[in-house]
Amino acid sequence: MTNDTIHVSLFSSFAHARAAAGGALDGAAQPGPFDRLGWFEALHASAFPEATPLILCAKAGSAMAWLFLTGGQDGPVDGITNWYSFLFRPQFVSAPLRETRLRLLSALAARLRGVTPHLRFHPITDEGGSDRALLSDALRTAGWRVIPRVMAHKRMLHLAPGMRFDAYWAARPGSLRSTFRRKARQRPVVVDIHHRLDEGLWSIFESVFAASWKPEGDDFAFLRAFAQAEAEGGRLRLGVAWLDGAPAAVELWTVEQGCAYIHKLAFDERFADASPGTQLSHAMFRQAIDLDHATRIDFGTGDNGYKAAWMPETVPMWQIDAFDLRHAASWRPAFATWLSALSQPTGSHARQSGPPSGRRAALDAAWPP
Structure with missing residues (x-):
């Protein structure tokens, strides 16, 4: 050239x-x-x-x-x-x-x-x-x-090649691990992680956001189109945590070329005492590390306090x-x-x-x- x-x-x-x-x-x-x-x-x-x-x-x-x-x-x-x-x-x-x-x-x-x-x-x-x-x-x-x-x-996580989720989890702060153990024992959620997308699943995703602490302003049509494209490419990981038969938390991730991206997450405030978001994140990180073999996880823009327990690195x-x-x-x-x-x-x-x-x-x- x-x-x-x-x-x-x-x-x-x-x-x-x-x-x-x-x-x-x-x-x-x-x-x-x-x-x-x-x-x-x-x-x-x-x-x-x-x-x-x-x-x-x-x-x-x-x-x-x-x-x-x-x-x-x-x-x-x-x-x-x-x-x-x-x-x-x-x-x-x-x-x-x-x-x-x-x-x-x-x-x-x-x-x-x-x-x-x-x-x-x-x-x-x-x-x-x-x-x-x-x-x-x-x-x-x-x-x-x-x-x-x-x-x-922002927050990033780098993992050594071959690291398993259990090793990653053992290094998390004791407060996070104890919260997960306690909530998972008292009010366990049922987690589904979807690789495909349909109207019903997206309706659940939007309904949890509507019941969450998240401010209004999201363009769900844009997010829906993005999630559909990622699903067609085999990159979508959309997690739903169920509690008492209702969707309590959702997380939108994508995974490709060794990196997992956390795009959106929310939980229904009615279930806050069960920490459904923490329980769902536990399952999503396990999926990304053990099954998708991600060596990097990107928590998106911003350095919110809750991210620090999951990811020690700032960028x-x-x-x-x-x-x-x-x-x-x-x-x-x-x-x-x-x-x-x-x-x-x-x-x-x-x-x-x-x-x-x-x-x-x-x-x-x-x-x-």
Whole structure:
């Protein structure tokens, strides 16, 4: 690919992007659910129904890099994400080497300088910093001023290959294990874990959410379509805990390529004293570890307190803002973003080793060596 000419294409419709991708952004061709073209298309229709997507592809030979974006009218251009997105990152096809990816992404970043003075990507949650570093390097190469910030944290679990659920469970806090033992003895639930989906099962899922503490605002049509697609791909794990003949808790997971994703969970508050969610999670983790052989489990966005007992590791959720300072319109938001990054205390990333964050990251971004 080194000597191949890079061709950059812009698409304003998912149909045209799908035709150009030729199936390379579907199903198992990509590493996870948040990398598939179908995910971006459905999410854009749900979250940005009035907006026109901005889809970019850089191609050199058989290698491709893609960015799925939206916005830009009197505001920044953003990655297509919302609260359902565990991560945002570029998608690649036939480009395993970092050198190739950087060259392709730099071409996209250069093309975007003629589109908007402000780019914004969130959440970037790579544990080793590879996605963040690659995207930042590509933007800087193309002349953007890049400012990264840690906006929140999330929970992840890494398991040694071959680890069984019993070993994982033995390492959980005593309070969690004792709660499970006590509740499972006093008011045991019956757990069903479904790999397929039908209207009746989805109706149960929605009914538990309606009776839960969860605030309103979920797009159940979007979630239903996502769950159906995952079921058709053999990736769905939808758990239901039954108590006294009624659904007491539900959890929506998917599993693929060694990673289990926890998308949604809720319990009926009428059954709170039985801890049906804890009992169901126990069964879902056992399924993921012992039967699906997951070596990573991703608890989604946010660092809610209840997640810590199940997963000891925290991972930062980064936002990358990039500004084209040739445009005066970018100066005020760039300065405000830089001040926001400076306000992060040094060591705000201390819960995980890795590249610097907070003031150090802001300074490195504003004045890279």
